[in-house]
Amino acid sequence: xxxxxxxxxxxxxxxxxxxxxxxxxxxxxxxxxxxxxxxxxxxxxxxxxxxxxxxxxxxxxxxxxxxxxxxxxxxxxxxxxxxxxxxxxxxxxxxxxxxxxxxxxxxxxxxxxxxxxxxxxxxxxxxxxxxxxxxxxxxxxxxxxxxxxxxxxxxxxxxxxxxxxxxxxxxxxxxxxxxxxxxxxxxxxxxxxxxxxxxxxxxxxxxxxxxxxxxxxxxxxxxxxxxxxxxxxxxxxxxxxxxxxxxxxxxxxxxxxxxxxxxxxxxxxxxxx
Ligand SMILES: C[S@@+](CC[C@H](N)C(=O)[O-])C[C@H]1O[C@@H](n2cnc3c(N)ncnc32)[C@H](O)[C@@H]1O
Numbered sequence: 476x477x478x479x480x481x482x483x484x485x486x487x488x489x490x491x492x493x494x495x496x497x498x499x500x501x502x503x504x505x506x507x508x509x510x511x512x513x514x515x516x517x518x519x520x521x522x523x524x525x526x527x528x529x530x531x532x533x534x535x536x537x538x539x540x541x542x543x544x545x546x547x548x549x550x551x552x553x554x555x556x557x558x559x560x561x562x563x564x565x566x567x568x569x570x571x572x573x574x575x576x577x578x579x580x581x582x583x584x585x586x587x588x589x590x591x592x593x594x595x596x597x598x599x600x601x602x603x604x605x606x607x608x609x610x611x612x613x614x615x616x617x618x619x620x621x622x623x624x625x626x627x628x629x630x631x632x633x634x635x636x637x638x639x640x641x642x643x644x645x646x647x648x649x650x651x652x653x654x655x656x657x658x659x660x661x662x663x664x665x666x667x668x669x670x671x672x673x674x675x676x677x678x679x680x681x682x683x684x685x686x687x688x689x690x691x692x693x694x695x696x697x698x699x700x701x702x703x704x705x706x707x708x709x710x711x712x713x714x715x716x717x718x719x720x721x722x723x724x725x726x727x728x729x730x731x732x733x734x735x736x737x738x739x740x741x742x743x744x745x746x747x748x
Contacts, residue, residue: 493658507612509611512618542558542588544563544566560619563680564682565738568592572647575596579602580644580647581603583654584630585615599627638669646672648667655702656699656705668720674747678740682732684706685709716741726740727742
C-alpha cells in the first residue's frame with residue numbers, strides 16, 4: 476500500500492480531479508488483487524518488501540501493515556489468499572467488540588480478511604457485509620469466503636460515499652486503512668452514520684496525520700494510493716465525525732508511520748434516540 480514510486484499521486488491535495496484520484500485508487504487495488512489472484516507475486520512475492528503485501532519505503536515500520544497485525548489463531552482460520560491480500564494498517568476487530576448476531580459492515584473490504592474474521596465472531600445468526608468499489612477485489616473476497624465456508628457474508632460493489640444499504644441497518648461499521656483513500660470524507664461519515672442503527676458503533680483503523688501537517692506536508696510524505704496524502708489530521712477526523720452526528724469519539728495512535736503520520740484506531744458511536 477505504501478508505494479515509494481507513487482510520485483504521480485504525491486501531488487498537493489486538490490490538484491487532481493476527484494474522479495481521477497478514485498480511478499487511480501481503483502486501478503492500484505485492482506492490480507494488487509490480480510497479483511494475489513494470479514499468485515504471480517506482485518508485492519507479495521518481493522522479499523525485499525516484507526511479507527505483508529505492501530511496498531514499504533525506508534523508514535516505515537513494515538510490521539504495521541498487513542496480516543502481521545492479526546493473531547496466529549485468527550490467521551490459522553483464513554485462506555492463504557485472504558492473508559496475502561491483507562493491506563490494512565491495523566486490526567479493527569481488536570476494538571470492534573463484535574457480538575453474536577451482530578450485523579457488521581466493512582468499508583473497503585479488499586480481499587475480505589476482516590469480513591471473514593467478523594463472520595466467525597457474529598456467528599450464523601449474524602451477518603457481515605463487505606463493501607468495495609474494485610471488482611477484482613470483490614472476486615477475490617468472494618472466492619476467499621467460499622474457501623472459508625463463510626455463509627453469513629455478502630460482498631457489495633459500491634462506494635463508501637454512497638453505501639448501498641438501508642438506513643439503521645447495521646450494528647457495527649469496521650474498516651481497515653480505507654477512509655484515507657476517499658476524496659469525500661464528509662460523505663463517508665454521513666453515510667456511515669445513516670446505515671448504523673441508533674446505538675451502533677464505529678471501530679476502524681486508518682492512517683491519521685498530526686495536526687500541524689498541512690495537506691501539502693502530507694502529500695510530500697506519500698501519495699494518495701499510498702494512504703498518506705489523503706489522511707486526515709486527528710483534529711479533522713474528530714470534527715468530521717462530530718459533524719456527521721457521532722459521539723464518544725476517540726482516536727488512538729498505535730504506530731508512527733512516516734514522520735508525523737500514524738496508524739490509529741478510531742472509535743465513535745451513533746447515539747440512541
Ligand atoms: C488499503 S486496501 C484495504 C483492504 C482491506 N480493508 C484490508 O485491510 O486488507 C483499500 C481497499 O478499499 C477499496 N476502496 C478504496 N476507495 C474506496 C471507496 N471510495 N469505496 C469503496 N471501496 C474503496 C479498494 O478497492 C481496496 O480494496
